[in-house]
Amino acid sequence: MPDEPAISKPTEAGRANTGDVKTPKTSTPVTRPHRHVVSAQVYDVLTLLFVFRFINALILRTFFQPDEYFQALEPAWSMAFGDQSGAWLTWEWQHQLRSSLHPAIFGLAYKAAHWILSALFPPAFEMFVLEALPKLVQSVFAALCDFYTWQLATSIFGDESNVPWTALWMTVLNPWQWYCSTRTFSNSLETTLTIAALYYWPWDLVQDAKSNKQEPLQVKDNLGSLRVSLILAAVAVLLRPTNLLIWLGVLTLTVTRLTLDGESPINRSTLLVLVKEIIVCGSAVLAVSLISDRLYFGYWTFPPYKWLYFNISQSLAVFYGHMPWHYYLSQGIPLLTTTFLPFALVGLYKATSSSQTLTVLQSNILKTLSFAVLSMVGTLSIISHKEVRFIYPLLPILHILAAPYVFKFFTIPATSATAATTTQTKGNAAAPSSPTTTGPVTLRHKISLANLLSLNLLLAIYLSLFHQPAALSVITFLRTEFERIHPDSLSLDSSLLQKQELFALFLTPCHSTPWRSHLAYPALRARALTCEPPLHTQPGSEERRDYMDEADRFYKKSEEEDGLYGVEFLREEMWGGDGLTSGGGAQGEEIPRYIVGFEGIEESLKKFFEEDKKGKEMGVELNKVWEGWNGAFNEDWRRRGKLVVWDTGVYDEVVAEQKRSVF
Template sequence: MSTRETRQPHSQHGLSIPQLFIVAGLILLRTLNALCTGRTFFQPDEYFQALEPAWNLAFGPNSGAWLTWEWQYRLRSSLHPALFALAYAAADKVMSVLPCLPSLKASLLVILPKLVQACLAVLADLYTWKLAEKVYGKGSRSAWSALCVTVLNPWQWYCSARTFSNSLEMTLTIAALNYWPWELLGDTSEAHGGSPARRERLASLRVSLFLAAIAVLLRPTNVFIWGTVVMVALTRLTLRGKNPITLRVAMVLVREAVLCGSAGLALSGVSDRLYFGEWTFPPYHWLHFNLNQDLAVFYGEMAWHYYLSQGITQLTMTFLPFALVGLYRFAVSPTSGATATQSNTLRTLAYTVISTIAVLSAVSHKEVRFIYPLLPTLHILAAPSFASFFSAAPGRQPSQGRTALLAGLIFVNLIIATYLSLFHVSAPISVMHFLRHEYERIHPGRLSLHPEHPVLNHHHNLAQSSPVDSSNGTDELFALFLTPCHATPWRSHLVYPSLRARALTCEPPLHTAPGSAERESYMGETKRFFDGFGSSDQWGVNFLAGEMWPLVTGGDQPKIAGRGGEVPRYIVGFESIEGALTGFFDSADMGVKLKRVWRGWNGLFSDDERKEGYLVVWDTGVYRE
């Protein structure tokens, strides 16, 4: 299979009219993509490592944002949430001078981060296409196929418009790879222009190195991708042709790497200084907690082959055969009909995938998101085999069987993307809308994003037999989430600072030593509540009676005990906890009479038995509207 394909005439600068239509189409597509995936929940980091710190940065410490332990211990770079904080602050400023209902303002703020992320997803699509054109030629079938695979991949649809740091890392990585001067991996016999071309390559190198530096600062594991690119460029292991990197060129590379890396480090340092209030270096803290303290395994361990047996499959989905063929072909087989630069570029891209997966496979805690930055590269590698399989040679008609197969593949991808983006785990998003709208209905006078006074954490004993009047100015505990920790978004969807809510936590055992008995026996709040789930009829009751609403004695009458803690207006949980709730409240004499007021379907399957079934909201009946 040759990589040399017929190229269409093109201009060196700017976009042609058809290309502008494609860009406009991608913008519309990813905007729709963002609005669709905004209806479903994937993983907590989409909110708690991006939107919650962004909300805190934009609206202040009294905004009710939930900052997890990673932010308290400065493990994360502030660059990612700062992007959304700027959008929040700008939108708030604009809407403050326009006549805008609080409910409409809240809805717009919920959607806004998705639209920002949609722009980043468009950039990822465009840079994948641009790099494919650099490798295969402008207008080539393989370049068009790379764009088609990117657009049709259900995983890209599911994740590219989500506000993960991995999504930003993916965009930064493919952009940096596009700007990387791949001529450095070519042959000295290949002409690459005179002085103007050299100046253009130097500018391109600087952009590439700066974007790579930001990606590494954002996610330190990104260094494995760039370590591979640099190592192959310098050693030229298995590459064709004579090395064009002279001592002078090598010195320029070192100089630019230091300068661009320093620029990225300075930007990150200033951002973190402004966010945390002092100079700090999050990658160091990240390495300390994940390597020295070995805390990552607290959130799960996977087999060494996870990325090989499941990760790549989930990333590429129906395009897996083409990705595997491309990966093998460009890493092992000689590339016929290609220039040294083309062949060596494709081989290096294949090596980045192989080496990064090999290194990350040695780490106990694995998630598909961690190899997400490799997906655009896999799309580029898959493109030639995809193009040759589904398109005919010049002058021939495509096979009807393969045309039907292509139509079937597109249909399957659309079904997967539609289900994942609209229905799978949609209840955690829907319930936040329900609670926010209920708060707007019950408390229409408390919908300010900037309360005059701090929103305090009240600890009034609301375990009373008579209904509580919520019109006395006290900020009630509006919702209690008895779900596995971080099973829903938080302030980015609740919006209003005065809407007080509480949820179970799952802080890791920061105070324990790796491998100690204390760490082995440690149980976070979520584990304590769900202890015995599925094997005991009494699971959850002891936690509710001993921790959530414990018996407390009165000061004047020490022999008389009552239930302490706050009773919320609403309790949120999956339907499997209803037995524990009724078992506790029936005997607690707290005046609570649970009534289902909302339930949401949560998809066809779940990877956590505690999240199976409907998500339910119960009214406790202790509040009078």
């Protein structure tokens, strides 16, 4: 286990007050930067982060998970362009499981951009901008996440320390951050809100009472900082109720001082102020959320309660996957931290105990952050349905905990490096002394560092450009084709449009591509296989165990069809009179202009349209018009291979209208 690096105490520029605790002596004199220099430095770093994440958002051209679109952009599109815009509102929105606050951000952006662009540019260019707009908005939150990670590390370790810069480089170079921070997940916004709230949290509440006789919340700016922190935390909890676990961890150690050093500065009056501010700030945010949800849903509702009811009481979360109890330990944290995993584990372990190289306040802050991580991971491990995104808000904390050990492993004080070089010249290879975190440094273990950074870079490039890119590019192809075929239907006002043919049928696992936020035009009608959960069944019932959604039924292999899947579904359900509910809300037995699916369904399509009696009567002649590579691997066998678009040929025939009228 690496030794504890010597840490300098926070400076007056940090908000944490360390009192009279002395810091270790260092071999290099520390010159504290002037406050104007610090201010200019903060401005420059924030500007560079905005530019960096803006580029990150533009380069990201791959599909990750459906929630990026269906929990944010589809309701946002509906907010901006109306109920008839063709937005696909999933069951979670129909049953009010999600807060409207998150999509409202993008809905306002859509509305403002449409108002400007529609008056100045042709529809095709407007759609191009609207497609990219949400990620550009999210890039602002991503940059703020990086910024507040750096700022919290600075508050803990001091602005003369090199450790905050290490934390900043870690968050910038983390491939998970590159892959996810600019995506419109509610988890991404939750992560930014959490680290910002932790930065504004008055950490004087965990200091040693002997180091400062003044009550923590009477210190200048601490009360205002507490209010900002509580407001940000309340919004995060409303977006993702599980975020409450982080704050329960922080409050538990703050109030009980379990494992913390020193005497508590919290007396009765401080505790009353803390409780009062929690109630007032929480109520204010709750009121705004209730009004927002009332305006969006049309009646009073409380999404966090609905979320708990359906996911916990009704056990519907299990319907979307069941993971082993150790998932977050064996996969979640490793995926979040990637090459920084060993340092994060060391940081978590070291933070649980006191250190002679840290001040009491520094040690207590790190213990509190570590406890928040461990308590959230431990609690979420009990729940069956697990995803890496659920612990994403812990990543900035892990960066901060790991930063001192990353810095220690890869650097050495410049003076020690010079001495070591001199010693080695004389024939000795003595190890350099333990480095401090201030003053000029020299890199060491350069080969390991180069390998680490190269691996991070390769992961970021592959994930952002080559892993599931076809799910996005196929939508661009369809929209471009629609613009070519129907140039008079390029409007976002659904009331002005005539009904067009069913343009695309997606025979893919449900939510395999974005929807209206990328298809755009309401006249571009499309439908897809759905995967609604069995809301009508009871937990543990036989009916729920046997339930199969549309996607399951399509991909169910049939012995009667030589082990092929899909043929029976197409004959009995799709064009058998029962119809298929589309993402746009339409029902019927229309023949689409295009069929979209992964290449594995081609054999099933040919068997149905060329050999099945009902299929042959439809007059479909499949012609592959587009295909896109979708990555080197996929854990879902249904999504493996290229994504393909077939033209049915129906709309190119003279008798097209007669054929469509038959079915």
